[in-house]
Amino acid sequence: MLDTLSPIPPLTHAAKLLSWYDRHHRELPWRVSPSAATAGKRADPYHIWLSEVMLQQTTVQAVKPYFAKFLDRWPSVRDLAAAPSDDVMAAWAGLGYYARARNLKKCAEAVAADHDGIFPDTEDGLRALPGIGDYTSAAVAAIAFNRPSAVMDGNVERVISRLYAIDAPLPGSKPVMKAKVRELTPTDRPGDFAQAMMDLGATICTPKRPACALCPFRDDCLALAEHHPERFPVKAAKKEKPVRVGAGFVAVTESGEIMLRRRAETGLLGGMTEVPTTAWTARTDGGTGIDHAPFAADWQACGTITHVFTHFELRLSVFRTRLPAGIKPSGWWVPVEKLDNEALPTVMKKVISQAIPTAFAKH
DNA sequence: AACTCGTGGTT
């Protein structure tokens, strides 16, 4: 005896998500679409790695022009390994989290020198390289090498926490969430699964007002079942941002050159270019004013700028002076019209723009 | 384990 009508098995979460991804995936410069992958096109590990490092805590929109610029200047990981560090830092300027750029260079050098210019094709091998942590190693292994790694970023945390209505707060609940991701990840198309989870979090399962009616998990989601998807993920309370103050000094020669310095290699804005500043302290009377200028001159106040970093807010008073020809106190001098070649972080561009409104072209 | 580390867009 045989049963002629075996029941149709329910679709797995992965199958639902991949079906959704095949219909709704986004075109991105570093991405191979599912249809192109079917035709045999493979993702370039260098492109995937470069994009994943740039995308750490950074939006797709911000990354796109930097990704194009880097690929144009350094088409292969060997090219990047051979590039001068100053060029890489200047090219990264404005993207933030500058330790990423320092580690990007170290990683390229390691791949070129220790791996014959070929990226390791396992999660563990990738994880051992500079700047590649839990997320990036799993993402590159899955997307570039089709490994069934459990890929979890902020988007995936949000999707998982809602799907299972996880009440435990982040970051403590990360291991529990990662175990869920590991359960869900298919051996077939793991890279597309990872990208689909992140796309879902970015476009449907958004932090506010998620579009649950369009979600492939709408029939499975416990947070939706209790009519409160926005309650997840639960996060530990964060502390307030302190304010630090200081002063920045813009010195210009009569021939239009501006005085610059190089910041310490480690720490905040490590290895980047700056104009001279005082220390940045919490106290307004802690040596943060004009009396701590880099050299004696006719410093003129020209307002203040504010810049918000991850863990503090900075308020800098800006001063400027014009030096007579032939007098150049110690420093390094660059014509104002060539500032675009320097590794100037955004806060320093704000200071210079405050003193010289025409210094940078407006977009 | 908690803290450091940028910037720009969205709400």
Add this chain to the structure above:
DNA sequence: TAACCAAGAGT
């Protein structure tokens, strides 16, 4: 507009 937060890593 103040808060939130984005394909996290290193220490």
